[in-house]
Amino acid sequence: xxxxxxxxxxxxxxxxxxxxxxxxxxxxxxxxxxxxxxxxxxxxxxxxxxxxxxxxxxxxxxxxxxxxxxxxxxxxxxxxxxxxxxxxxxxxxxxxxxxxxxxxxxxxxxxxxxxxxxxxxxxxxxxxxxxxxxxxxxxxxxxxxxxxxxxxxxxxxxxxx
Amino acid sequence: xxxxxxxxxxxxxxxxxxxxxxxxxxxxxxxxxxxxxxxxxxxxxxxxxxxxxxxxxxxxxxxxxxxxxxxxxxxxxxxxxxxxxxxxxxxxxxxxxxxxxxxxxxxxxxxxxxxxxxxxxxxxxxxxxxxxxxxxxxxxxxxxxxxxxxxxxxxxxxxxxxxx
Numbered sequence: 001x002x003x004x005x006x007x008x009x010x011x012x013x014x015x016x017x018x019x020x021x022x023x024x025x026x027x028x029x030x031x032x033x034x035x036x037x038x039x040x041x042x043x044x045x046x047x048x049x050x051x052x053x054x055x056x057x058x059x060x061x062x063x064x065x066x067x068x069x070x071x072x073x074x075x076x077x078x079x080x081x082x083x084x085x086x087x088x089x090x091x092x093x094x095x096x097x098x099x100x101x102x103x104x105x106x107x108x109x110x111x112x113x114x115x116x117x118x119x120x121x122x123x124x125x126x127x128x129x130x131x132x133x134x135x136x137x138x139x140x141x142x143x144x145x146x147x148x149x150x151x152x153x154x155x156x157x158x159x160x161x
Numbered sequence: 162x163x164x165x166x167x168x169x170x171x172x173x174x175x176x177x178x179x180x181x182x183x184x185x186x187x188x189x190x191x192x193x194x195x196x197x198x199x200x201x202x203x204x205x206x207x208x209x210x211x212x213x214x215x216x217x218x219x220x221x222x223x224x225x226x227x228x229x230x231x232x233x234x235x236x237x238x239x240x241x242x243x244x245x246x247x248x249x250x251x252x253x254x255x256x257x258x259x260x261x262x263x264x265x266x267x268x269x270x271x272x273x274x275x276x277x278x279x280x281x282x283x284x285x286x287x288x289x290x291x292x293x294x295x296x297x298x299x300x301x302x303x304x305x306x307x308x309x310x311x312x313x314x315x316x317x318x319x320x321x322x323x324x325x
Contacts, residue, residue, distance in 0.1 A: 110308070117292060118301035126293040130304045134289070137308035141316035151220070153317045155227040157308040159301060161234040 002034035002105065004083030014078040022077050024112075024119035025068055028132070031112040032065035033082040035105045041088070042105075045098035050146055057102070057139045061109070064132050071125070099146045106140035107157075114158030133158050188299070189243045191291055195303065196235040196247060198284045202310075203228035205272050205280055212271030217318070224277060224313045228284075231306045238299060278314045285310035 017023050039058045046054055069079040092101050110133055117129035137157035144152040155161075203225045210221035239247040288307035292300050 110305075114301045114304060117304045118297055120300070121296070123293050126300055126304075130289045130292050130307055133304045134285070134308040134311045137305075137312040138315055141312040145316060151223040151317060153223065153227065153309060153312045155230040155309055156234070156302075156305040157312065159305045161230075161302055161305065 002038040002086035002088060002101075004030075004034070005085035005087045014080060017077045020119045021116075021121050021125065022072065022075060024116040025072055025125065026077065026080055028109075028112040028116050028129075029065055029068040029072065030080040031109055032061050032068065033080065034086050035061045035109055036065060037082065037086050038088070038101055038105050041092050042098040042102045045092055045094055047095045050095070050099070053139075053142055053146070054102075057106070060135050060139070064113075064128075064135075067128060071128075096147065099143050102143040103140050103147065103149075106136045106143065110136035110140065110158030112158075188295065189239060189247075191294070192235055192239050192242075192299070193247050195284075195288055195291060195306070196232055196239065198287060199228045199232040199235060199306070202277070202280050202284055203232060206277045209272040209274060209277050213274065217274055220317050221274065221277060223317060224281070227309055227313065231309070234302055235306075238302060242299075274318055278318050281310045281314035281318075285314065 016026055036058065039054060039061065043054045043058070072079040088101065089104060090097065090100070092098055113129045113132035113136060117126055117133060120126045120129060137153070140154075140157065141152040144150075206221045206225035206228060210218045210225060213221055236247055285307045288303045288310065292303035292307060295303060
């Protein structure tokens with residue numbers, strides 16, 4: 001999806017925590033930063049028919065990012081900051097490209113939140129992760145429908161079980 | 162939608178016990194429950210597909226396939242942690258003592274899309290809850306299953322011309 005544009009592909013500053021559960025949440029927040037950036041482009045290139053889907057998805061990702069940041073801060077973990085820019089996996093200059101980017105970002109969000117789910121040691125982190133994973137799966141399916149991709153759903157969002 | 166941090170302290174201690182190399186029997190039982198739901202949903206969607214109009218039948222068949230894939234993944238995981246294949250009321254398609262008989266043709270009154278949607282939503286709720294009670298790979302698998310059920314119920318079976 002949208003990968004940070006600055007420097008190498010190593011962890012963004014601040015440094016990634018060593019605890020596995022914190023690290024997964026840190027990664028998820030970093031992914032959400034990129035998704036929120038990417039939805040700006042999706043919004044710019046989508047048709048008006050997708051306005052509601054764009055705004056609902058974006059609002060959901062903002063909420064998840066803020067919640068993730070909040071939880072990291074509670075554990076004295078410095079959350080990741082947004083990159084200065086993000087590299088897109090392909091050129092986005094029309095509604096089809098926008099929808100493809102949205103699918104890709106939702107798939108990446110699903111992977112990140114499933115990792116949170118698997119690494120979490122607290123039940124309410126798992127609740128957050130299941131909520132996020134489900135939202136990502138639903139949004140990805142809606143964007144596939146926009147693209148006319150069949151089927152719109154996958155058996156294992158965020159994984160390849 | 163998002164839960165507050167208050168529950169963190171409450172749940173943090175109890176779930177840690179689920180991480181052992183020999184999971185309690187209740188973990189296996191919980192997974193068997195999810196497995197039976199996956200098989201039931203797959204059968205239900207398959208029966209509904211057999212009786213549905215072609216446009217929605219395709220989406221129902223996809224649901225049947227995905228729930229069957231869930232059943233396979235859950236079977237693998239149960240086998241891994243229990244050391245043996247799960248013994249449920251309907252082990253495989255060859256079983257002659259299944260709780261809900263799988264006949265070759267559609268039943269007299271075939272299930273509707275709404276029936277499948279309702280079942281998927283229940284399955285999603287069950288898998289979501291279970292995912293928060295399990296850990297590691299099992300939590301992830303159940304979370305993906307919950308997400309897939311919700312996406313199927315709210316998108317795949319809704320965009321195929323069904324309004325409910």
